[in-house]
């Protein structure tokens with residue numbers, strides 16, 4: 001297979017983007033991919049690192065193509081030997097047309113483009129690579145889970161263990177217990193396919209989790225002391241920031257340790273990737289709470305149901321659960337400020353719906369309306385062990401406000417039903433489609449680490465799994481864009497007020513949103 005790039009595929013750095021790296025692989029050694037024994041002598045010494053593309057006349061072509069590449073162990077350990085990938089002799093992959101992803105395969109971040117728009121940012125395509133940088137009997141992997149729960153964590157753990165074992169013959173896999181602090185304060189457990197065999201049927205994390213306790217130096221000391229050379233870190237934005245620090249420290253110490261991040265958050269607020277695992281399960285489970293609220297309120301007079309869902313800074317679960325249900329009259333999310341009193345306010349809308357239908361359901365993301373709640377309750381600014389702000393209970397606050405308004409001002413009796421299913425939604429096992437997704441994530445992480453990549457997060461970008469530099473996913477948070485059509489679809493489906501009066505309400509916020517669009 002000729003993996004060299006033709007001159008027409010030379011790819012430039014685009015000037016508008018800061019600190020981009022372009023990678024271009026030299027011709028790999030030619031060998032019959034199906035005939036070599038993967039545990040043989042090192043295939044080549046390294047030669048796996050990129051150089052900047054130039055056209056034959058020495059200039060950089062300029063079609064705006066940018067590759068946001070991930071670090072590789074040979075960046076700081078250039079003499080590292082590589083070996084043929086054992087998958088080439090795997091029965092399962094025997095008739096796969098292309099067992100390995102090509103080094104030049106990339107995934108575009110933006111797929112809707114205009115004919116003459118620059119090609120934009122791309123990420124390295126995830127998948128098995130022709131060369132690996134670990135012999136199976138020398139690989140010593142560990143897995144840790146950090147932050148809040150999310151459906152599917154156990155599936156990811158299971159599939160990392162089974163993937164390492166069945167695809168790469170790795171048997172030495174350790175579970176770090178209780179999150180980052182488990183590296184230096186707890187014993188490890190040995191993970192085998194047998195041990196993890198049916199953990200995907202349970203919610204939570206088999207390895208347990210925690211917030212806080214990230215001490216880079218102690219963690220890397222521990223990695224070094226235990227002879228661990230692959231670290232799989234499952235967690236949200238905070239965890240990924242911690243993973244980036246670990247990967248930098250590993251590089252500083254010159255250790256042959258691959259650090260792979262698997263993004264986890266029920267809030268779906270991780271940037272770049274299409275969606276996070278467990279999100280679909282959460283939206284599905286939220287339907288049960290919404291249905292319950294609907295059944296309750298349509299059975300009584302002037303029933304008002306409020307369902308609080310998770311979503312600290314982003315209202316994806318609330319938005320998708322609302323769109324899926326069609327029984328929801330109003331959805332309130334952190335990204336969209338709302339107001340209660342006066343024309344176009346929530347009280348007016350509740351009254352209208354009660355007059356029209358005799359009942360209504362409000363879905364509320366936990367991070368919505370925090371400013372209003374704090375105005376009423378003079379809160380202390382409390383944080384959890386990871387430094388995340390602790391939220392005030394907007395659900396209780398809103399139920400109280402609505403009840404007070406209708407009883408005291410409108411002299412109208414209402415039947416309030418407040419449902420808070422947040423932890424119930426987070427604690428269940430993942431559904432079938434999330435299970436498949438978790439498997440792909442785990443396998444992509446395993447392929448990447450075995451191929452010597454490090455400091456990467458794995459995830460689908462426009463439906464194709466890619467290796468994304470960790471910093472790229474932690475720079476920003478994914479939030480619902482009020483100016484996107486998805487939010488408009490929601491408004492059209494509920495017919496709720498948008499609460500956005502450009503001149504009077506929040507001109508700055510709307511303008512910011514519009515300028516981002």
Ligand SMILES: Nc1ncnc2c1ncn2[C@@H]1O[C@H](COP(=O)(O)OP(=O)(O)O)[C@@H](O)[C@H]1O
Nearest residue numbers: 147211212213214235236237238239241242386
């Ligand atoms: N900026 C950061 N740098 C290093 N570690 C961090 C950072 N933010 C959070 N962490 C660590 O990551 C872990 C999980 O973070 P947390 O914010 O609780 O959950 P999540 O990763 O799901 O966002 C904690 O152990 C915390 O100490």
Ligand SMILES: O=P(O)(O)OC[C@H]1O[C@](O)(COP(=O)(O)O)[C@@H](O)[C@@H]1O
Nearest residue numbers: 147148236264265266267310311312
């Ligand atoms: O009560 P806990 O465990 O701190 O978790 C609550 C928070 O966890 C979340 O599910 C998100 O957690 P992560 O940051 O770990 O992804 C939020 O929606 C929620 O506010």
Ligand SMILES: [Mg+2]
Nearest residue numbers: 147236237238
């Ligand atoms: Mg977080």
